[in-house]
Amino acid sequence: MKTLVLVEHDNASVKDATLHTVTAAAALGEVHLLVVGQGCAAVADEAAKISGVAKVHLADDAAFAHQLPENVAPLVVALMADHDAFLAPATTTGKNIAPRVAALLDVMQISDIIAVDGPDSFTRPIYAGNAIAKVKTSDKKLVITVRGTAFDKAETSGGAGTVEAVSGSGDAGLASFVGAEIAASERPELTSARIIVSGGRGVGSGENYHKIIDPLADKLGAATGATRAAVDAGFVPNDYQVGQTGKIVAPEVYIAVGISGAIQHLAGMKDSKTIVAINKDEDAPIFQVADIGLVGDLFQIVPELMAKL
Amino acid sequence: MKILVPIKRVLDYNLKPRVKADGSGIDLANVKQSMNPFDEIAVEEAIRLKEKGVATEVIAVSIGEPKAQETLRTALAMGADRAILVTHDGVAEPLAVAKLLKAIADEEQPGLIVLGKQAIDDDSNQTGQMLAALLGWAQGTFASKVEVAGETVNVTREVDGGLETVALKLPAIVTTDLRLNEPRYASLPNIMKAKSKPLANKTPADYGVDMTPRIETLNVSEPPKRQAGIKVASVDELVAKLKALGVAA
Ligand SMILES: Cc1cc2nc3c(=O)[nH]c(=O)nc-3n(C[C@H](O)[C@H](O)[C@H](O)COP(=O)(O)OP(=O)(O)OC[C@H]3O[C@@H](n4cnc5c(N)ncnc54)[C@H](O)[C@@H]3O)c2cc1C
Ligand SMILES: Nc1ncnc2c1ncn2[C@@H]1O[C@H](COP(=O)(O)O)[C@@H](O)[C@H]1O
Numbered sequence: 001m002k003t004l005v006l007v008e009h010d011n012a013s014v015k016d017a018t019l020h021t022v023t024a025a026a027a028l029g030e031v032h033l034l035v036v037g038q039g040c041a042a043v044a045d046e047a048a049k050i051s052g053v054a055k056v057h058l059a060d061d062a063a064f065a066h067q068l069p070e071n072v073a074p075l076v077v078a079l080m081a082d083h084d085a086f087l088a089p090a091t092t093t094g095k096n097i098a099p100r101v102a103a104l105l106d107v108m109q110i111s112d113i114i115a116v117d118g119p120d121s122f123t124r125p126i127y128a129g130n131a132i133a134k135v136k137t138s139d140k141k142l143v144i145t146v147r148g149t150a151f152d153k154a155e156t157s158g159g160a161g162t163v164e165a166v167s168g169s170g171d172a173g174l175a176s177f178v179g180a181e182i183a184a185s186e187r188p189e190l191t192s193a194r195i196i197v198s199g200g201r202g203v204g205s206g207e208n209y210h211k212i213i214d215p216l217a218d219k220l221g222a223a224t225g226a227t228r229a230a231v232d233a234g235f236v237p238n239d240y241q242v243g244q245t246g247k248i249v250a251p252e253v254y255i256a257v258g259i260s261g262a263i264q265h266l267a268g269m270k271d272s273k274t275i276v277a278i279n280k281d282e283d284a285p286i287f288q289v290a291d292i293g294l295v296g297d298l299f300q301i302v303p304e305l306m307a308k309l
Numbered sequence: 310m311k312i313l314v315p316i317k318r319v320l321d322y323n324l325k326p327r328v329k330a331d332g333s334g335i336d337l338a339n340v341k342q343s344m345n346p347f348d349e350i351a352v353e354e355a356i357r358l359k360e361k362g363v364a365t366e367v368i369a370v371s372i373g374e375p376k377a378q379e380t381l382r383t384a385l386a387m388g389a390d391r392a393i394l395v396t397h398d399g400v401a402e403p404l405a406v407a408k409l410l411k412a413i414a415d416e417e418q419p420g421l422i423v424l425g426k427q428a429i430d431d432d433s434n435q436t437g438q439m440l441a442a443l444l445g446w447a448q449g450t451f452a453s454k455v456e457v458a459g460e461t462v463n464v465t466r467e468v469d470g471g472l473e474t475v476a477l478k479l480p481a482i483v484t485t486d487l488r489l490n491e492p493r494y495a496s497l498p499n500i501m502k503a504k505s506k507p508l509a510n511k512t513p514a515d516y517g518v519d520m521t522p523r524i525e526t527l528n529v530s531e532p533p534k535r536q537a538g539i540k541v542a543s544v545d546e547l548v549a550k551l552k553a554l555g556v557a558a
Contacts, residue, residue, distance in 0.1 A: 066473075066475075068475065069438065069441075069448060070441075070447050070448070073442060091469050092450075092451060092466075092467070092468040092469045093468070093469070095434050095435075095438075095450070096438065096448070096450050096451075097438075098435075098438075099403070099434070099435030099436075099437075099438035099439050099442070100438045100439070100441060100442040100448070101442075102404070102435065102439060102442075103404060103407060103438070103439035103440075103442035103443050104442050106404070107404070107523065108402055108403065108404045108522075108523040108524050109403070109433070109435050109439075110524065111431075111432065111433045111434060111435060112432065112434075121527070125432065125532070126335075126430065126431055126432055126529070127320070127326040127335060127429070127430055127432070128429065128432065129532060130325060130326045130328075130531075130532070131326055131328050131335060131529050131530070131531065131532070132529070132530050132531070132532050133526055133528070133529045134526070134527040134528045134529075134530075135524050135525065135526055135527060136524070136525045136527055137523055137524050137525075138523055138524075138525070139523050173478070174445075174446065174447035174477065174478050174481075175447040175448075175449075175475050175476065175477045175478065176475065176476045177473070177474075177475055177476075178463060178474040178475060178476050179473075179474050180468075180470075180471065180472065180473040180474070181471045181472045181473075182468075182470040182471040182472075182473075183470065183471045191469075195556060219557075220556055220557060228487060231488070232487070232488060237471060237472075238453065238467045238471070238472065238486075238488065239467075239468075239469060239470055239471050244429070244432070245347075245426070245427060245429075245486075245487060247469070252554075253551075253554060253556050263325060264322075270535055274554055275535075275538075276547070276550075276551070282540075287537060287540070288535075288537050289535045289537065290537065290538055291538030291539070292538055292539060292540075292541060292547065292550050293538065293539070293540040293541070294540065294541050294543075294544070294546075294547050295540060301544055301547075304544045305544050305547060305548065308544060308545065308548045309548060309551070309557045
């Protein structure tokens with residue numbers, strides 16, 4: 001089987017989400033990559049070195065600068081004439097593009113897979129991860145999004161893929177990019193961090209979040225996350241949200257501070273290796289999944305913890 | 310312009326799903342089902358656009374078992390003008406749903422279709438994008454702000470790195486994220502009024518759409534259970550544990 005993997009990048013470098021997806025693709029067959037963007041030749045060169053990659057298709061065009069799905073999907077559909085499976089990371093970019101490709105190919109997308117069971121069979125979580133489904137498709141071409149936390153990263157070296165330029169049909173004239181507010185952070189990225197410190201509604205305010213959560217994260221070299229309640233209340237921006245409908249994370253250590261442990265939040269972090277919970281309510285559901293729990297007031301505990309670490 | 314709002318009836322988000330012992334799926338007998346939370350946000354957005362004078366009519370559509378009628382009545386009570394129920398027992402996959410919605414859009418000619426970004430049962434997150442593809446329209450997924458201005462709609466999207474704004478040519482597809490708005494509750498008088506609003510009953514055959522699933526579910530099981538660990542009594546103990554994990558020096 002020949003697979004085509006959508007490379008997640010920022011026109012400058014390959015994002016880790018790609019590496020997990022390559023591992024899933026390699027379980028199906030030969031791995032080809034697609035780098036689509038503008039001024040992204042360096043990304044293609046970097047991608048060609050990923051272990052196991054046979055070929056990189058590089059689509060470099062102003063129409064692809066912001067990876068608008070209206071422009072990218074027709075290009076992928078054209079390339080699928082020569083591939084059997086299209087895989088994208090289950091990121092906001094992958095989720096935006098892949099279903100559009102699937103519909104144009106008249107196939108069902110298999111969303112958010114956590115295992116490849118065979119050439120047409122996959123495992124995926126449903127109901128916020130409260131159930132695990134094994135599914136089998138009858139479609140001739142596969143369109144799949146891949147949950148990064150479920151697959152190891154492919155090695156970034158050792159590959160010797162060839163880079164081949166491809167062109168699409170350009171701008172479909174349906175949509176245009178207006179602007180973005182992308183937060184620059186010195187901290188590790190949530191989805192690839194080894195340690196995450198997350199704050200919930202219990203933290204009380206944005207000011208408290210930055211006074212309590214940020215310093216602890218910085219001390220541990222951790223990424224910072226949050227619950228929906230904390231984001232809705234404006235403590236931190238939307239890209240901090242961990243959960244069923246936010247980011248899925250699985251760090252070595254997840255420290256939940258002032259988080260009750262609603263199923264929608266657990267859906268995003270319960271595959272963490274070790275979960276630590278600090279909550280003043282000893283009956284909070286988070287303690288049912290926490291490996292290490294400490295009952296008490298976070299405003300006393302976290303500063304004391306900072307002082308003693 | 311008209312706005313079409315597809316809504317799905319799903320297991321209420323407050324309930325913990327129970328996996329059937331035979332591994333065939335989730336037990337939905339005698340459990341509360343409600344409108345998918347993202348679809349409530351979609352209905353709310355459409356009604357607000359009507360209140361602002363941007364939209365003239367809001368049409369709610371659901372594909373599902375006859376009981377989905379109740380969910381459509383909820384949308385009508387919130388303020389939708391009329392509803393279409395496409396009755397189908399059994400699985401309605403996103404691709405088939407998108408095909409039905411395309412056929413309805415061809416008939417109704419809406420200026421905007423607002424869907425939820427994801428149904429919280431199958432967690433597919435694909436119907437809106439598929440519908441956009443089938444119609445050949447632009448899509449603004451994961452919306453946290455929607456502004457219609459003349460022939461364009463500006464959609465601010467929640468993306469992994471933060472926020473992104475795109476300008477879409479109308480007609481277009483929007484899928485809602487959590488922070489787009491806070492849906493209203495239907496008042497009692499509006500619930501009463503909703504009973505007499507028009508609700509059309511259709512079948513997939515009326516639209517010539519084949520509902521045969523492409524994906525077969527082989528088995529549904531419970532995820533491995535996480536064991537609750539220990540509670541420590543003091544910060545000192547917590548520090549010791551964190552050090553043992555190699556988290557701190
Ligand atoms: C469709 C849908 C999707 C959703 N998606 C997500 C998602 O992706 N991610 C997500 O997180 N949620 C999501 N939610 C929301 C989810 O249901 C919960 O509402 C949310 O996770 C609760 O956040 P929280 O734990 O911060 O707040 P709460 O539930 O209010 O918990 C706050 C906790 O802080 C503790 N606390 C308060 N003060 C202190 C103190 N001084 N010291 C110590 N502890 C203290 C309290 O005991 C409490 O346990 C979703 C909901 C819906 C309907
Ligand atoms: N059976 C259905 N009837 C009406 N709308 C649906 C149905 N299934 C999905 N949708 C719409 O598509 C959105 C995304 O669903 P999904 O792609 O299944 O995650 C939902 O939030 C609804 O707006």
